Amino acid sequence: MRRVDVAGAARLVLVEGTALLHPEPAMFEAMLTGWRTQQESRLLAAPTIEMRDKTIRRFQGFVGEYPWRWGPDDLEGWTVSLRSAGRSRTTVRAYQNSLAMFCDYLCDARYGWVTECEERFGEHPVQICHEWNTADHVSDYEGVPGRRPFSRAELQAFFDHADDAVARAQQHGRKGGLAAWRDSVLFKVTYAWGLRRREATMLDTTDFSANPAAAELGRFGMLSVRWGKALRGSEPRRRNVATVMPWAVEALEEYLAEVRPCYAPGGHVALWLTERGSRISLRHLNDRFVAYRDALGLPAELTPHCLRHSYVSHLVEDGVDPLFVQQQVGHSHAATTAIYTSVSTDYRNRVLRKALDRAFATTPKEENP
Secondary structure (H helix, E strand, C coil): CCCCCCCCCHHHHCCCCCCCCCHHHHHHHHHHHHHHHHHHHCCCCHHHHHHHHHHHHHHHHHHCCCHHHCCHHHHHHHHHHHHHCCCCHHHHHHHHHHHHHHHHHHHCHHHCHHHHHHHHHCCCCCCCCCCCCCCCCCCCCCCCCCCCCCCHHHHHHHHHHHHHHHHHHHCCCHHHHHHHHHHHHHHHHHHHCCCCHHHHHCCEHHHEECCHHHHHHHHHCEEEEEEECCCCCCCCEEEEEECCCHHHHHHHHHHHHHCHHHHCCCCCCECCECCCCCECCHHHHHHHHHHHHHHHCCCCCCCCHHHHHHHHHHHHHCCCCHHHHHHHHCCCCHHHHHHHCCCCHHHHHHHHHHHHHHHHHCCCCCCCC
């Protein structure tokens, strides 16, 4: 029978009959190369593969040993060090999952790493991640407890401060004023269409289109989000977001007419450009957001992603159908949208009042004697 090797097999990575000058580090690199090949054959995204590679290298550096000498106690020690360094539960579990998958790959007989290690070192890799020494995912949401949407007052103050920054920057030169104006509109667009950070920074001018159901919004009635959060092994997910906040359209139109042309975009279609003609970065968005937040004295738990949380909460408060909101933000499950929702006390009281009014209205009246 003809032997068929699967992608990532040791036999395909190692050169037969060649003595390795530094066998242990060379074997470790070969293992990582094989695992990369195996993941690529499953169509996993390059950033995912790179992140897992860094995790394994980080663990190996902590332990100071190679995979055929790793044990469960090494994982436990690493986990304790990560938690002591302030890593979140979600991050630690992601590291543990990557390590478990790497060990599964090495121990799978189809790839031949156990045999190679036995022949070369007299030892072989084993699975070191078990139920009793790894973290379980038992909660739908494990974010920072203090993370929340903006209140409406906080959001208005943030936008006002961003607008004021335009006037302040223009006093020191037109270049700074343009950047401040661009960033002010960027934050408003992020909120008004419920976008993630990457979704917002990757927008192009061609992503907006007309919506027959909202002709009054012109070509800004619909937004095509092309860089949504990807699922494992898939490309970024796309979704269409209907425009529900006309005031944001006015801000965007003004930006496109008066600000973006000053950056001499030429044929570049990126919506947010820098002075050098390149697309704005996530780091810039984060830095500008933190500067405005701290200048206002707002809580540190507010992040750019809280603008998306605010979009969900405020729409629900305004009585928008939760299913529509779920589709707008691209959640597969209603439970995920519910996690984002943090309606105000006033809204809950209004809903309660309506429920009580309906209940009393349907109560049969007592007959007159």
